[in-house]
Every structure is written in C-alpha cells, then in structure tokens.
Amino acid sequence: MPEEVLAIRHLKKNFGELTVLEDISFSVGEGEVIVIVGPSGCGKSTLLRCINGLEGIQGGEILLRGTPVPKKGKDLTKVRQKIGMVFQNYELFPHLNVLENILLAPMKVQKRTREDVKEEALAMLSRVGLESKAESFPRQLSGGQKQRVAIVRTLCMHPDILLFDEVTAALDPEMVREVLDVILGLAEDGKTMLIVTHEMQFARAVADRVIFLDNARICEEGTPELFFDKPKTERAREFLKTFSFQRKSRKRQEVS
Amino acid sequence: MVGDMGYHFPHVFGNEAIICYLRSDSVVRWLPWIIGNIGLSAAQGILRIKASRKAGFVNWEFIMKYLPLYQKAAWLTVRIGLCGVALSVLIGLMCALVQHYRVPLLRQLTACYIELSRNTPLLIQLFFIYYGLPKLGIKTDAPSCGMAGLAFLGGGYMAEAFRSGIEAVDKAQMESAYSLGLDRWQTFFYVLLPQAVSISFPAFVANVIFLLKETSVFSAISLMDLMFTAKDLIGLYYQTVESLFLLVVFYLLILLPVSLAGTLLERRIRYAGFGV
Amino acid sequence: MPDLGFEVLLKGKNMARLLGGLGTAMQISMISVAISIFLGIIVGILMAWKNPISRAVTRCYLEIVRIMPQMVLLFLVYFGSTRAFGWNLSGELSAVIVFSFWGTAEMGDLVRGALDSIPAHQYESAWALGLSSGQVYRYIVLPQTVRRLIPLAINLITRMIKTTSLVLMIGVVEVLKVSQQIIEANRMSSPNAAFGVYLVVFLLYFAACWPISLLAGYLEKRWR
Numbered sequence: 163m164p165e166e167v168l169a170i171r172h173l174k175k176n177f178g179e180l181t182v183l184e185d186i187s188f189s190v191g192e193g194e195v196i197v198i199v200g201p202s203g204c205g206k207s208t209l210l211r212c213i214n215g216l217e218g219i220q221g222g223e224i225l226l227r228g229t230p231v232p233k234k235g236k237d238l239t240k241v242r243q244k245i246g247m248v249f250q251n252y253e254l255f256p257h258l259n260v261l262e263n264i265l266l267a268p269m270k271v272q273k274r275t276r277e278d279v280k281e282e283a284l285a286m287l288s289r290v291g292l293e294s295k296a297e298s299f300p301r302q303l304s305g306g307q308k309q310r311v312a313i314v315r316t317l318c319m320h321p322d323i324l325l326f327d328e329v330t331a332a333l334d335p336e337m338v339r340e341v342l343d344v345i346l347g348l349a350e351d352g353k354t355m356l357i358v359t360h361e362m363q364f365a366r367a368v369a370d371r372v373i374f375l376d377n378a379r380i381c382e383e384g385t386p387e388l389f390f391d392k393p394k395t396e397r398a399r400e401f402l403k404t405f406s407f408q409r410k411s412r413k414r415q416e417v418s
Numbered sequence: 419m420v421g422d423m424g425y426h427f428p429h430v431f432g433n434e435a436i437i438c439y440l441r442s443d444s445v446v447r448w449l450p451w452i453i454g455n456i457g458l459s460a461a462q463g464i465l466r467i468k469a470s471r472k473a474g475f476v477n478w479e480f481i482m483k484y485l486p487l488y489q490k491a492a493w494l495t496v497r498i499g500l501c502g503v504a505l506s507v508l509i510g511l512m513c514a515l516v517q518h519y520r521v522p523l524l525r526q527l528t529a530c531y532i533e534l535s536r537n538t539p540l541l542i543q544l545f546f547i548y549y550g551l552p553k554l555g556i557k558t559d560a561p562s563c564g565m566a567g568l569a570f571l572g573g574g575y576m577a578e579a580f581r582s583g584i585e586a587v588d589k590a591q592m593e594s595a596y597s598l599g600l601d602r603w604q605t606f607f608y609v610l611l612p613q614a615v616s617i618s619f620p621a622f623v624a625n626v627i628f629l630l631k632e633t634s635v636f637s638a639i640s641l642m643d644l645m646f647t648a649k650d651l652i653g654l655y656y657q658t659v660e661s662l663f664l665l666v667v668f669y670l671l672i673l674l675p676v677s678l679a680g681t682l683l684e685r686r687i688r689y690a691g692f693g694v
Numbered sequence: 695m696p697d698l699g700f701e702v703l704l705k706g707k708n709m710a711r712l713l714g715g716l717g718t719a720m721q722i723s724m725i726s727v728a729i730s731i732f733l734g735i736i737v738g739i740l741m742a743w744k745n746p747i748s749r750a751v752t753r754c755y756l757e758i759v760r761i762m763p764q765m766v767l768l769f770l771v772y773f774g775s776t777r778a779f780g781w782n783l784s785g786e787l788s789a790v791i792v793f794s795f796w797g798t799a800e801m802g803d804l805v806r807g808a809l810d811s812i813p814a815h816q817y818e819s820a821w822a823l824g825l826s827s828g829q830v831y832r833y834i835v836l837p838q839t840v841r842r843l844i845p846l847a848i849n850l851i852t853r854m855i856k857t858t859s860l861v862l863m864i865g866v867v868e869v870l871k872v873s874q875q876i877i878e879a880n881r882m883s884s885p886n887a888a889f890g891v892y893l894v895v896f897l898l899y900f901a902a903c904w905p906i907s908l909l910a911g912y913l914e915k916r917w918r
Contacts, residue, residue, distance in 0.1 A: 214597050236601065243599030253594035257612045266608055267598035319598060537852065537903035538896055539859035545870060546892040549877075553698065553889035627760070634765035635860065645765055645863070658777035662770055666762070673761045 165192045167227060167323050167354045168213070174221030175205070175212055182208045184378040186222070190323065193352040197365040197386070200375035201401060206358040207250075209375070210325045213356070214247050227322065243271060246321030250328045252308040254300040254315070260287070261296045264315045272319070279318060286314045290344050306337030310344055317348075324348070326357040342368075362405050366390050374398050480660045484651060491647040492668045498561055498641070499633045499672075502568025503626055509569060510576020517577070518584050528577065535574030541635045543567045548639040560641045564633070572629045579625055583618025584610065616687045623680030630673060644668050699887030702880045703894060711876065712891075715869035716898055722789050722861060722868075723854040729790070730797025730854070731847060737798055738805020752802065759799035764857050767792045772864045785866035793854060800850055808842040809835070845914035852903040852910070859899070869895055 168190040175183040182205045190196055198206050211217045213224055215231055215238045224231045226245065232238045254263050264283040268274045287293045290310040300308055309329055316324060326345065330338040342364045349355065349368050359365055365372060365386065372389040374382040374397075382389065382398045393399050513528040535543075544567040547558065558566065587610055595605040637646035644665055651661040703709045741752040759767075772788040775781070783791075812835055820830045862870045873891045880887050 211593075216593050216596065239596075239599055239601045242597055245597070247594075247597040249590060249594055249597075251590060253588075253590050255591065255595075255609055255613075257616060267595075267600060270604050270608060271599045271601075315598070533904060533907075534900060537856075537907055538899045539856040541859045541862065541870065542892070542896050542899050545873075546896050550889040550892035553886040631763040634763035635863070638863065645769070648769060649863075652773050656777075658773050662774045665766055665769065669763060669766055670761070677761055 165227075166190070167192055167194075168356070169225040169228075170213070170222070171225070172222035173209075173212065173219060173224065175208060175217065175219050181378050183212070186375075186380055188373060188380065188383065190354060190356060193354055195349045195353075195355045195357065195368055195370045196373060197357045197359060197369035197371075198373045198375055199359065199362070199365060199401070200381075201404075204375045205378050206375055207327050210247065210327050210356065210358060213325060214242060214245050239271075243267075243319055244322045245325065246316035246319055246323070247325040248309070248312050248316055248327065248329050250331050252300070252305070252312045252332075254308055254312055256300050259297055259299050260292070260303070260311050263300070263311060264318050267315070268318050283314065283318055286317060287311075289347075290314060291340075304337060305333045306340045309333065309337075309341045313341075313344055313348075323354045323356060326355065326359070328358050328360065330359065330361060362390070362402070374401065376401070477657060477660050480655070480657050481664060484647075484661075484664065487647055487651075488644065488664045488668050491642055491644045492672060494561075494641065495630075495633050495636070495643045496672060498564045498568065498636065498643075499630045502565045502572060502633070503629050505565065505569035506572025506576045506625075506629065507622075509573030510578075510580050513573065513577035514580035514584060517581050532574045532577050535571050536578070540567055540571045540632045541638055543570055544635065544639050560636075560639050563639055564636045564641055568629055568633065571632065572625065575625045575628065576622070579618045579621035580614065582621070583614040586617045587613045619687050620684055623677075623684060627673060627677055627680070630676060634669075699877075699880075699884050699890030700894070701890075702876060702884050702887040703891060705880075708876050711872050712869060712894070712898070715867065715872035716902070718786075718866065719858045719861065719868040720855065720902070722786060722793065722866075723851070723858040725790050726793035726797055726858075727851050727854050729794040730801045730850070733794065733798040734801020735805055737802030738809065741802050741806035742809040756799045756803055759796050764792060764796055765860055765863065767796065768860060768864055785861055785864040788864060789858070789861045789866060793857060796857070797850060797854055800853075801847065804843060804846045804850070805839075808839045808846070811842060812838055841917040845910045845917065848906060848910040848913065852906045855903055855906075856899070869898065 166189050170189065171187050173183055173186040175181075186209065188196070198209065200206050208217060212219050213231070215233070218233060226241055229241075231241050231245075254260075255266070258266065261280065261283060264287075265276065265279050268279040269276060284293060284296060287296055290313070292307060292310055292314075295303060295307060295311070300311070303311065313329075329345075330341055333341065338361065342361065345355070345357070346364075346368055357365070357368065367386075369386045372382075372384060372386050373380055374389065374393075374395075376397050382393065382395050384394075388394075389398065390402065393402060513532060516524045516528045544563065547567055547570075548560070548563045551558070591609055591613065592605055595609040600608065633643065634645050636643045637649065640646070648661045648665040652658050655661075703712065737752060737755075740748045741756075743749070768788060771792050772783060772785060775788075776783055816834055816838070817830060820834045825833065858868070859870065861868055865871075873895055877887045877891055
C-alpha cells in the first residue's frame with residue numbers, strides 16, 4: 163500500500179436545504195490517479211472545491227498527509243500550496259503575461275527567486291510545447307494553450323496532489339486532445355491526481371481507479387476496466403448508456 | 419427689448435439683479451418670445467459683427483494685458499482641482515473597499531455618503547460648507563473649502579467607479595489565486611486590484627474630467643478662478659468677447675490634455691494590461 | 695443649543711419662497727430635459743448612422759460639450775451672445791438653451807450607445823426569419839433600445855437637475871438666490887440662519903434627485 167496523500171472521511175456538504183455531498187469517503191495514494199465521473203450536478207466539482215477549501219464543509223474531514231485541511235486563515239493558505247487546482251475556465255490572470263502568471267505564486271508565496279522559478283517555468287512550458295508563448299498575454303492564446311499554461315502554473319508550486327475540474331469542458335473539440343495528452347504525461351510521471359471529467363475514453367486511459375458519484379453519494383468505485391465494462395450498479399449502467407446512445411444516433415445521421 | 423442697444427450685465431450677487439430678475443417671467447412664457455424674435459435678433463447680430471469687424475472686433479491689447487490674470491486663475495483651478503481629485507480617489511478607494519468587503523456599520527455609512535454626494539450639486543455642497551458650517555464653528559478658507567467640496571463630490575463618484583470595477587472581476591479569479599496559495603492581501607494586490615483598476619479606468623478618466631469641469635463653480639465661494647476672472651472683467655470693462663475668448667482657451671488648455679491623455683492611457687491599458 | 699436658523703424657514707412665507715425657487719430650477723430642468731430627449735433621439739440616430747460626415751459632425755459636437763464646463767457654456771450664451779447679437783436674453787432662457795444643447799449631446803450619445811449595443815446577429819436572425827426592415831426596427835430593435843435607454847435617460851434628469859443649480863451664477867432667482875435673500879433679511883434676528891437654510895436646500899436637492907436615481911437604478915437592474 164503506497165503512502166496516503168489525501169484521505170476523505172464521511173464528508174458532508176450542503177447548500178442550505180440542498181444536500182450536495184453525503185458521507186463521502188475515499189483516499190488517494192501516492193502517485194495514484196483517480197477519476198471522478200457522474201451526471202451533471204452530482205457534486206463532483208463541489209467535492210474538488212471542498213478539498214481546496216473554496217467551499218466550507220458541514221461534516222466529516224479532509225486529511226492531507228494525515229493532517230486536516232483547515233477551514234480558513236493562514237493555515238489554509240499554507241495547505242493550499244500543497245493542493246494544486248486547475249479550473250474549467252483556465253482562470254489565468256488576464257493582466258499578466260504567461261510567464262508572470264506562472265511566476266506570481268512561487269515568488270510571492272514561496273519566496274523563491276525569479277531566476278530559479280523562471281528556469282523551471284520555461285522548461286515546463288517547452289515540455290507542453292509553449293516555450294514561444296512565454297511573453298504572450300492570455301487573450302492571445304487559444305483555449306487549449308491557456309489550459310496548458312494553467313497546468314504549468316499549478317505544477318510550478320510543486321503540489322502534493324493535483325485537482326482537475328472538468329478542464330476540457332470549455333474547449334473546442336480539437337483542443338481537448340492537447341490538454342489531455344499533457345495530463346496523461348503527468349500520470350506517467352507518477353503525479354498524484356484527482357480528475358473530474360466527462361471524457362470517458364480519457365478517463366479509462368488515465369485512471370488507476372474510477373469513482374462514480376450520483377445523488378451526492380459515492381455509488382460505485384473500482385478499476386476502470388471493471389467500471390466501464392462490467393458496472394455493478396444500475397445507475398452506473400444508465401449513466402454509461404447515455405454516452406453510447408449518443409454515438410449511435412450520430413452514426414444514423416451520417417448514414418442518412 | 420430687442421431693440422435695446424444698451425448692455426445690461428447683472429452681477430450675480432448685486433441688488434439690481436435681484437430686483438430685475440424678480441420681475442422676470444417664468445421660462446414657459448419665454449418660449450414663444452424666442453421663436454418670434456430669434457430670427458430678427460440673429461440678423462441684427464450678424465450686421466453688428468460685420469460692423470464691428472471693421473473697427474477691430476477683438477481687442478488684442480486687452481487680451482495681452484489680462485493674460486497673466488487668467489494664468490494665475492488657471493493655476494488656482496488646476497491646483498485645487500488636482501488636490502480635490504487626489505482626495506476623492508483616496509475617499510473613493512476606501513469607500514469601495516468598505517463596500518466590497520462588507521465591513522459592518524461602515525458599509526451603511528459609506529452607502530449613505532455615496533448617495534448624498536452623488537445626488538446633490540457641488541454648488542449646494544460648497545454653499546453649505548463655506549457659508550453654513552462656519553455657523554457651527556467649522557471655519558475654512560475658500561481654497562480648502564473648494565478642495566473639500568470637490569473631494570466630497572468626487573469621493574462618491576470615484577467610489578462607484580471603483581466598486582463596479584471590483585465587482586466586474588470574475589470571482590473565479592480570486593478562487594484561482596487562493597488555490598495557488600495566495601493569501602487575502604496578496605490576492606487583493608496582485609490579482610483583484612490591477613484588474614479592477616484597468617476595468618474602472620474609463621470611468622475614472624470620465625470622473626477626473628467631470629471634477630475638473632465642476633471646479634468652474636468655485637467662483638461662488640469667491641475663489642479667484644477662471645470664471646471669477648472672466649465675470650470680473652466683463653463687469654468692469656464690458657470686454658465680453660475677449661474675456662470669454664480667454665476663458666474658453668484656458669479651459670481648453672486645462673481639459674484637452676487630460677482628455678487626450680485619458681484616451682491614450684485607456685487604449686494602452688486595454689491592449690497591454692499591467693505588469694506586476 | 696445655539697440657534698441654527700431652522701425657525702427662519704418657518705417664519706412667514708419663507709419656506710414657500712424656497713420651494714418656489716426650487717420650482718423655478720425644476721421648470722428649467724424639465725423643459726431642458728424634454729427638449730434634450732426629443733433632439734437627442736434625432737442626434738443619436740445621426741451618431742449611429744454609418745455616414746462619415748454625420749459621424750464627424752456629431753462627434754465634434756459631443757466632444758465640445760463634453761470638454762467645456764456647462765458654466766462656461768452658460769457664460770458664452772448669457773454674456774457672449776448678448777454682446778455679439780445685441781439681444782437681451784434672460785437668464786432662464788440662456789439656461790434652457792445651454793442645458794438643452796448639453797443634454798442633447800448627452801442624450802444623443804446614450805441613444806447611440808443603446809443602438810450600437812444591439813448585436814448584429816439580432817438583425818441577422820430577424821432578417822433570416824423574413825421580417826422586413828421596418829418590422830425589424832418595430833419588433834426587435836426598438837423594444838431593446840428603449841429598455842436600455844430609459845434608465846439612462848432618467849439618470850440624465852438627475853444630472854440636469856443638479857446642473858440647473860448653476861443658473862444662480864447668471865442671476866436667475868432660484869433656490870440658492872432665495873436662500874441668500876432670506877438669510878440676508880434675517881441677518882439681525884438669526885445670525886446663524888445660513889447653516890439651517892443651506893442644509894435644508896441641500897436636503898431639498900437630495901430629495902428631488904435621490905428618488906429619480908433609485909428609480910433609474912431599479913429599472914436598470916430589472917431590465918438588464
């Protein structure tokens with residue numbers, strides 16, 4: 163059993179009357195890639211936001227390397243450096259160029275020297291194929307390029323775990339690939355990741371373990387092969403059917 | 419009335435003006451009058467201009483003589499105007515922050531202040547500060563009163579400009595900064611403020627021009643500004659055209675550069691953004 | 695508690711006179727607003743018109759009005775035109791001319807903004823549905839423009855009211871002038887009247903403008 167990076171025990175979250183997450187428990191080991199899938203509004207994104215302290219929780223606990231994630235204040239800020247998050251809409255800072263976007267947090271938060279971070283940032287940018295864009299501003303980049311920069315920005319903080327919140331949902335189809343390839347590369351490097359996605363093919367390829375969330379609860383959990391080929395629960399079968407059904411209907415259109 | 423060739427220049431604070439204008443009709447009754455007479459008067463006016471051109475319509479000697487007076491007045495306007503603008507930026511920024519971070523009590527107070535300053539004319543504010551407040555023992559000299567009035571008015575406008583700029587920054591930007599481990603202050607200074615400033619910049623420029631224009635009422639509290647000088651010269655020498663010509667030229671000298679600089683900066687900020 | 699001059703206003707017809715002064719100011723602003731809105735719609739359409747000459751002319755007009763303080767415009771019309779044309783304009787009339795000149799430019803810019811803010815695909819989708827140009831304006835453009843315009847036009851009213859206070863400087867007897875007279879007349883009996891009277895004037899203006907601002911804000915939110 164590898165070392166446990168993140169552990170979630172009996173997590174509970176509600177917005178007023180509405181229960182968004184109920185009794186969620188799972189753990190993520192070192193170097194493990196977990197993909198969370200589920201229908202829209204099942205609480206996947208909220209789960210990631212809770213882990214990063216962007217949303218308060220109403221019960222249970224979230225442990226990062228055995229210590230609970232604080233609710234607020236300086237301690238939370240410290241822990242957040244160890245939890246990297248990539249957002250659906252990239253959220254690059256529009257007033258800073260690519261390099262400054264990446265340098266901001268390592269320099270201001272971790273007090274590293276500019277040269278040190280810059281060297282690392284440029285190396286990572288060239289790894290994702292964007293070394294020529296270091297001086298560009300976010301508005302000059304395509305969605306896929308922005309998302310790759312956002313991933314580099316998060317990586318430069320050297321987090322213990324990376325959270326991906328539907329990072330390809332806002333992208334044009336032809337740009338999805340370039341972003342997912344980067345994440346696959348990270349998986350091969352042995353980065354610990356928690357990924358929320360609607361790309362089932364990608365989920366199957368990248369995941370060590372799949373968690374299926376429905377109606378605020380964990381409905382099913384298992385290896386990708388088991389989950390996608392022989393789902394145990396009726397709900398999971400229903401959910402997976404929605405994807406295969408779409409393909410069939412597209413085929414028919416092509417024929418006619 | 420139209421044929422009345424003599425000039426009558428009532429002084430605003432003079433008694434003859436009161437007597438004369440107590441008799442004056444309401445605006446509604448003037449409207450038919452203008453339609454009937456404007457054509458005739460215009461024709462007469464053009465004839466007069468032609469006639470006076472021959473005799474030297476513009477008195478350049480006069481203009482040269484009183485140029486220094488206008489220069490002095492313009493400096494006063496610029497000095498008080500800029501101090502007032504600086505103060506209002508300060509007040510506006512504080513109010514916007516209080517509103518944004520929802521500081522209890524202070525938030526209601528600033529909301530009240532913003533409504534009061536935005537819904538009353540500067541002239542009335544100045545009258546209250548300059549003539550009213552001394553009765554409570556709060557005495558100010560004219561320049562600081564002008565500055566205080568401008569700051570009171572401008573603070574409300576600037577607060578609104580900054581507040582809407584801050585509100586226009588996407589909330590997810592802050593979350594993204596927090597998730598990178600930036601704390602509240604770092605997020606404010608490196609992420610929120612630069613974006614809010616560039617968003618509210620056009621409104622800020624508009625406010626600066628608005629405030630500088632508003633300084634034209636300072637003569638009401640007997641500050642020797644451009645309007646005061648012009649009115650004085652008109653009253654003393656009846657050199658109306660020359661006095662007004664200088665007035666327009668000096669206001670253009672003050673306001674055109676500000677307006678042009680604002681437009682240029684706006685473009686720069688929009689296309690290039692700010693660096694850290 | 696020192697005498698702050700509020701009771702001066704209760705004496706005789708003082709309060710009524712003050713309100714009468716405010717009435718004069720309101721009259722000037724309302725007439726100017728009416729003219730401005732009417733002419734402003736025409737100017738605004740000219741501004742939005744894709745004709746370079748009309749654009750340049752209206753642009754110049756707007757810039758002149760934007761950069762010159764209304765006070766200066768008032769002086770130009772009240773003193774300047776009297777000198778140049780030899781007529782005798784009353785302060786009220788000069789005020790109406792200047793404020794309409796100013797308001798028309800501002801209103802025109804608002805109309806232009808509202809017209810420009812309707813995205814091209816709105817026209818395109820209406821044409822694609824087979825609507826005629828007239829129908830497009832009647833059913834698509836006009837309702838949207840009016841919704842955007844009304845809150846802004848209402849705001850223009852408050853700006854007009856506030857600007858009208860300037861007519862004091864060209865000798866129109868409005869609320870401030872009346873206050874000065876009242877304070878002067880009661881100089882002996884209540885020397886501190888300035889505080890109370892000017893405070894009341896301040897609040898009167900606020901009472902006139904604030905509800906209109908609130909209405910504009912409310913409509914803006916509702917129709918966004």
